[in-house]
Amino acid sequence: MVQVQGSQIAASVGAATGLVAMGVGSTTDRTGLAISGSALLIVSAMILCVQAVLRAIRDTAAERAALIEERELAVAAQAGVAGERERLRAEFERIRRAARDLLNRERDTQRQALEAERFVIQRKAVLVGIEMALSGTLDELPDPPTGLLVPFPSRQSDDAEARAASDD
Structure with a gap:
């Protein structure tokens, strides 16, 4: 395609300068040949230059398409x-709720x-107390259980004893 255009240009240059073209791309004068x-x-x-620009445009379009694809992949990954x-x-x-329930x-x-x-121990203690009361080794029955394994003395009775001791 370039050769055809070149020969056409040479013929038109020869015609414009008044030189006669003798064949494809050749003239009888050196000036026409130089032109x-x-x-x-x-x-x-x-x-x-046009081919380089077209390649650059194609390359830019390919890069743009690759960047768009990469962005779409990043959005999908996010x-x-x-x-x-x-x-x-x-x-x-x-899992946290299951662990809490467990x-x-x-x-x-x-x-x-x-x-x-606690109930077994308390029952055994009451039975021992009843046996001791029935055998006469215990003067009176213990107070009914308060729900504690070991009953602790209350502060009110300690305070009452301390006041009674101070009154004497």
């Missing part, structure tokens, strides 16, 4: 991470076992 060669160089350089974060948060809350059940089981042992 046609220069014209061919200029046209070839222009074609190369959405996936957000979804995964919510899923993990929900799973963590579910801990409460274990505490209740421990409390029931402790109450059962």
Whole structure:
């Protein structure tokens, strides 16, 4: 395509200068040959520049398409991470609630076992007290259980004894 355009340019340059073209790309005068060669160089350089610009435009379009694709992948990854974060948060809350419920059940089981042992010990103590009272080794029956494993003396009775001692 470039050769055809070059020969056409050479013929038109020869016609404009009054020189007769003898064949494809050749003239009878050296001036016409120089002009046609220069014209061919200029046209070839222009074609190369246009091709370079077109390549640059194509490269820019390809880079732009790659950047758009990369951005779409990043947005999709962010959405996936957000979804995964919510899923993990929900799973963590579910596990935390299950652990809390299990801990409460274990505490209740421990409390029931402790109450059962306390009842057994308290029952045995009451039976020993009744036997001691019936055998005469104990003057009176103990007070009914207060619900504590070991009954502690109250402060009111200590204060009453201290006042009685100070009055004497």
